Structures are given as structure tokens and as C-alpha cells.
Amino acid sequence: MATVIELPVETYKGPVDPDWCPGCGDFGVLKAVQTAAGRLGIEPHNLMIVSGIGCSSNLPGFIHSYGTHSLHGRAVPVATGIHLANTDLKVVITGGDGDGYGIGVGHLIHAMRRNLDITYLVMDNQIYGLTTGQASPTTSKGQKTKSTPAGNMESPLNPLAMAITAGATYVARGFSGEPAQLAELIKNGIAHKGFSLIDIFSPCVTYNKVNTYPWFKERVYKLEDENWDPSDFHKSMTRAFEWGDKIPLGLLYKTEQPTYEDTEPAFKNGALVKQPLGLSKEVVNKIVEEMI
């Protein structure tokens, strides 16, 4: 096994400082991503961060690596295209709960069932922050927001249960208030061969006055503290529904399955972008002959 040359977290310091509100949970996530990348020894030019639109989707601009700051809800397909074109790049998707579990949820489900070797970090603050405070797919029922002043009438989506059902092979939950655990979860998620989904509580200090740091701190606990075995599908599904007084953090579910890339014939000689382009006269003549 090749020795990993770890890189210091400063390696990934971005060209500009983040413009998130002071106290935003995303700062912790950014630091954790940089730490994880360093521990894995991923050189900045081999790292591609892909995001959608939202506060957390601004992350690619704040880290030294390649980045793609795409469209609302479309980070997953854009990342898929980038990844399939160049499987030598390490692709990490970063975005929010609105982007990923709302407008983008369809793409997410299909990416998970394909078990693409990509990691998706969802900074879940249970609100739409950049558009100033509307309800999101993970906002609690009854919560008053800018678009639900009488209280949110919809049940929140359960991202971890959805991920396990859809075929994700590494499903975890982190919290930017637990940075050490978060960095390890991200590192192992990236290292995992297959689709990794990490839902990260990243409190919005400006617009979500319910799911705050103190609120989480009262409730979260670490699965690793009870020697949790993440390999049992049904146990993990059940635990995914734990919410309220106790909220689990950590690696909930993990399994090793063949990835999409394992069977893609176009990759048999290596990354797609490294293949020679075009067709020879012989090949085209043969194709033309087929149609005579």
C-alpha cells in the first residue's frame, strides 16, 4: 500500500476568506474538509469541490483546489459529469439542505443508486439561508419561518434513511460543533469507495433560531461511543429515525459494493480525459460499411 504523504491544512487556504456570517456552522465544515484532504494527502490540483447555490455552496471559492460553483440543485449531475470525465480527480460535493434535499433530491437519489465514487457533504441548517429564511425540506414541522409564518405544515425529509434506501454505501451524520469527529467522517467518506453522504448539522445563526448550537449540544451523541456496528442495513435504518431528545452523530451505515465506475467500459484504459481522441479511417470505414 502506498504511503500517504499528509499535507498541512494551510495547503488548502483559499484565495479569499469566507463571507459567511460570524458563527456560521459552515466555517467548521470548511476546516474539516481541509483537514480531511490533508490527512489523505490529496494535492489541491487533484481535488475538485462541486457546489450548487446557497450560502454553503460558496465553499469552493474559499478553498485552494479546483472548484465548480454550479446551479441550484444541480451540483450532483455536474459533479457526476466531472467525475465520469476524469476519474483521477477526487470529487467532493458541498451544498445545503435546500439545494440537496429539495430541488436536487431527484439527482441525489439516482447518484446514490449508481453508487458513484463521490462524497457529498450536505451542510444541513434546516432553513434556506441565502434567500433570507424560508422553510427547507428538513425544517421541523410547526417551525415558523419566513415562508411559513403560521408554522411549517410539512413533515421533514429524513436524509439518512433516504440515503440508505437509495443505495448510498457510506451514510453518516456530522456536526460542525464536533470538528474532530467531522474531519474523520469526511476523511473516511472520501476514502470510501462508493457514494458517501454526510449530513452535517451546520447551524444558521441568522435565520434558524430553533436548531442552534446549544439545541444540538443538548441532544447529539456519538455512535462510536456505543461501539456502533454500521454494517446492518435494518438496524441503521431504524437508528436513522432517531430524533428529538437524542440525535445520533457518526458513521451510521457502511457497506462495500461495486461502484458504477467498476463496470463502465470507457474507463478500462484509465480516465476518460486521458484517452486519445477521434476515430481512425479503418474504424469509420467499418462503421460506414455496417450501414450499406
Place this chain on the structure above:
Amino acid sequence: MQEVTIGIAGAAGDGLDKSGDTLAKSCGRLGLHVYAYNCYQSIIRGGHIWLKVRIGEDKVYSHGDKLDALIALNQDSLERHASEVGEGGVIVFNSDKFKLDPSLVRKGVQTLPLPMSQVTAEVVKQHGPLQAIMQNTVAVGAVLKLANLGIEEAHGLMQETFGHKGQKVVDLNISLLKAGFEYAEQNAKAFTKEWKFSKIRRPFLTGNEALAIGAAAAGCKFYSAYPMTPASTILHWMANHVEETGICVKQGEDELAVMNMTVGAGIAGARSMCATAGGGFALMTEALGMAGIMEVPMVCVEVQRGGPSTGLPTKTEQADLFQVFGASQGEFPRLIVAPRDTADCYNTAVDAFNWADRFQMPVVIMSDLLLSEHPETVDAAVFTAPVTIDRGEIVTEWSESQGKYKRFRFTESGVSPRALPGTKNTTYVSASDEHDEESILISDMFTAAPIRRVGMQKRMRKLDNLLKELPAPKLEGPANADVTLVCWGSTYGVVREAVELLNAQGIKTNYIVGKYLYPFHTKEFTEILNKCKKKISVEVNFTSQFAQFLRSYTGIGMDAHINKYDGEPLEPLHIVEEVKEIIASKKKNLDVSEAEAKEIAYHYLRTHYQEKLRPVKLVREAANGHGEPVWNIEFAERVSGTKGATMKVGAVTGSTFSFEKND
């Protein structure tokens, strides 16, 4: 030069396409030119399929206006098309199952009823009972004889088509062909003269196949699509050829995924392409703008079909010009190009990838159902290979001593040298927000009006430089004509033929075909149109979109418009007749014609399960209480011939006013 059109009609699932292929490819191998058009419906089994195969010693550019032979595979087909066969032609059908009403047979038309059990008696003795679908092969054999096409090429095709099923199946099919061939020899006369077979073998393929092959030849490495008629066959071709092309073919979960994946693949540096129809493109527009602002090379094919909305999935139209032109909010450079025929599809695909890479912009290729799906013979020499692959300015190395690499550097040409992700020392973000040279967003904490201004200019400059490379439009046909036909995309073929007919009739006509729609040759089009006398647009849409487009760019309007929007492709004589009426200053008559009234009558029968009847007499009557003249349509029982019902259809509105059965 001899040319004939053979029609095969039946229901979906009757195996028409295989029969059509046998016929067409036999001709292609003999060195004849073929143009086929399949008129079909959005249905998997049943309904009505109508395939016309036009064959010529010289190249044919449309499916033409006439019908010389009909193979009818069911009763409905006989009734619909028998009367279209012109003098000197022949009607072939299974007389064990179907009856041909003599009143449907025009003067001078032969009929060849095939008593299938008798004709195939020997074959059944040898091979056992036959499936119904095998009547097709017998009929094809008969037509090969009567069309003087011989049977050798068809034998070869049977070997190739059925070889994988075993020699017995091949022999069975060859026997069926022979049975029909010999029966026709004994019982009918040829409807063609002898042909001059050049023996130049040509591939028989559709516009979609040509686009796919062109893309593969150009080095496309990523193809994504969501199944949608009439673009799906590009996906099928790509998926069937991954071995020889090395293309990663990815069916997406919807068109949003498809377009975004394709842009993503382009960001990573793969030559990438996707294709869809108008409705799918509607979902792709947002990502088109993303490709524009991120300056990502990619190719998107929009195959137009009957709209609006779900519309007519299996019918042709060219009404998406404004959708494509206006796609995505804001202003950004893109290339919009409409290839004009199948050969052009190959070349356009190859060129598209080079322009996309060199100018770092999305390219939209506009096709339509007619171009994408009609198969024709194309000279093999069209498919040149290997083709020139020009990726433009790519940065493969960058040292820190060169300073910071700026992905979106404001250059004179507007094109910023591009480092592909994975290259050392050139990290950058591709952002959909407005950004500066270093891709730092200027939409949030760093707002900067001057950077936006010069940045917009930089991107748009690319269009000026691209335009310089795009071939200018030109008038085709005689110079100094009295009439100029103006069209775009696939309408080229039928306009070309109409122009020939008009000139032969003494009406001096030339034509111009729009291919490069954006950026636009405003100067050249203006110069050309200013010299034209009577300008008539010919478009397969309702609002004459290209004519509007031309006027908005050049200030020059058309003198008249010819429009077809019933889902069927134009035919040369239709254009000729309309041009003559325009010249004669006749007001356009939009009333329901007799032929149309008859078709409306058939529509009623089919949708109200009245198939035991057939329309036999149509009389146009003056207004009689319905506020407009009506077509009074009498039906007769199909079998007995007695009067069955009467129907009234408005001659202006086409509304069905009444249907009364006679009891």
C-alpha cells in the same frame, strides 16, 4: 433519370421497417440513391405506419410527390393509400386477407393480389407454417421483380439480417422473397424501365446516425441523453458503439441531469454531447447559460418535433428557433447551427466540437424529426477520417514563477487559455455567478461594475471572432431570379427540388438556406436579400420564425410566406403550387380541402369505432345553418356498399357538426 416511390403501409408491429430496409439497402448496394420517410404515430402496436421509399438513378432530396407502388399490409392501409398510386403503378396486397375496392384504383394502375397461402405453399411445405409478418417478405420480393431491381442484393441482406438466427431462418426468408418474386413475374408487368445501376455502394442512414458518427469521429468521449423521440436513436447508436468509440454513454434520470452532466464533463475537459427534442431542451436551458458564463465547450442537439408541449412526438416541425435562440436568462455567447441534410450532419458535428473547444462555448445543433429520422443513401466519401481535432488554447503546464493562473483572463480575442482540472498550479473555480479573471465572484461581497462591463465584453467578443470563421450564406440556383425561396435547416432538400421544378416551368427561382443562426451573418444576408425580387419564406411552422429572425437582424421582411404545420414534411409540388398562387396574387385559401375532409371523416370513423363504414362521397355545400360552408360526407358499408351514414364537417373551421347513421 428514372425515379420511383414505393410505399409500404401497415400497423406498428407489422415489421415495416425491416421490409423498408431490405428494399432500400438493396437499392443502395446497386448504386441507386434512396430517400425514405416514415410517417408513424406515438404508439407501439397498431395504428398506422406509412413508409415511402423513393429511389432514383440520380440523388433525390425529398420523398417526392408521387406514389408508384404500394405494399399494403392491412385493410386500412389499402383504403388509405390505394388511390394515391399513379398511372403506371402497382398495388400489392395479401388477397387471402384483404379486399381492394376497384373504385380506389386509378386509371392505368395494376393490382397484384397475392393469394398468400397459394404463393407460399412450397415454402410452407419446406419450412412449416408461417408467421403473419412473413407476408411482408413475399410482397417485397414481388415489388423487387416489378421494379426491375433483381433479387441478389436482397438475398445478401437476408443473410446478414437473419444470419445470427441460423441458416434455416435465412433460407426461409430467401424462399419467401423468391416466392413473391416469381409470382409477380407470372402475374404482373414491371412498373419501371430497366435501371442504370452504377454499383457504387452507399450507406443508408439517418441524420441522427450521421450526427452520432460525426461526434465520435470528432473525439466525443461523453454522451448523455434522456430517451425522447426523435433524439433517442443517437443514444442507441452511441450505446451500441462504445467498443470502437470509447465513449462513456450515460442515460440520465431526466434532461436536467443530462445537460448538467454534459456541462460537467466539459468542465473536466472531455468532449461532451447530449441530444434531446424540444420539450427536453426546455429543461436544459438553465444549464446552457451556465456553460455560457463558465465558458465550457459542449455540444447539444435539439431535434425539433411537432409542438407545442407534448404535441406530436412522431411528427416533424421546425418551430423551436426562438426557444433555442432565447434559451437561458441573460446574454452569453453560443453557436446555433442547423445542418441542412444528412451529409451535413456529419460535418456539422465534427465542426461543432472544434468550435466549442476553440471558442469555449456551448454549441446547439438544431435538427428536426425529418432530418434526424429519415434514412437516405449518402456517399461513403462524406465520412472522412481521421478528422481535424482542434482543442484550442489548452494550458498543460504552469509554473508558479508565471504568477497566478487566471482561467478567465481578459484577452484580446476573448478566449482565455484553458487549464483542465488536474493540471498543477492552475486551480480555479468555474462559477455560474459573475466573476473576475481569477474567478472570484463579483456577485456577493466583491461587487465591481467595471469588471462586469469588461468581462461581458470579453465573453461576447468571442462571437465576433467566431463569426469570421463561419462560412457565409449564399444564393443557390440561377442568379437574378424573379423568386427567391428562403428556408433553414432540413427544408433545404424539398426547396432544392421545388426550385428545380419552378425553373423547369419557366419561373426563374433561386434559394438561400440559413445554417449558421447565431452568431448571424447580418451583413451578408442583408446584401443578398436586398438584391432579391420576390422573397418567399418556406418553413415548417406556423409563425415563420426564420423570416421573423431575418427581419429582426436585417430589417428585411419577406414578400410572402409558405407554411406547413400539419406534422407532415413539405413536398416539392406543394411549394411549387403555393409559389404560383403567390405570384398570381391569389389570397391564401385555408379552407378544408376535399382530401382533408375525407381524412377528417376517417378520423371520426377510427375514434368512434365505426370501421365498418367508409367515406364514399364528399360534396361541398353552401352555408346551411352552421354559419359556414360544409362538407357533406356520405359513408357506405365497407362490405355491402349500402349507404351507412352522413357527416357534416365545416369547410372553414374543420369542426365536425354531425354524424348520423342510416339504420
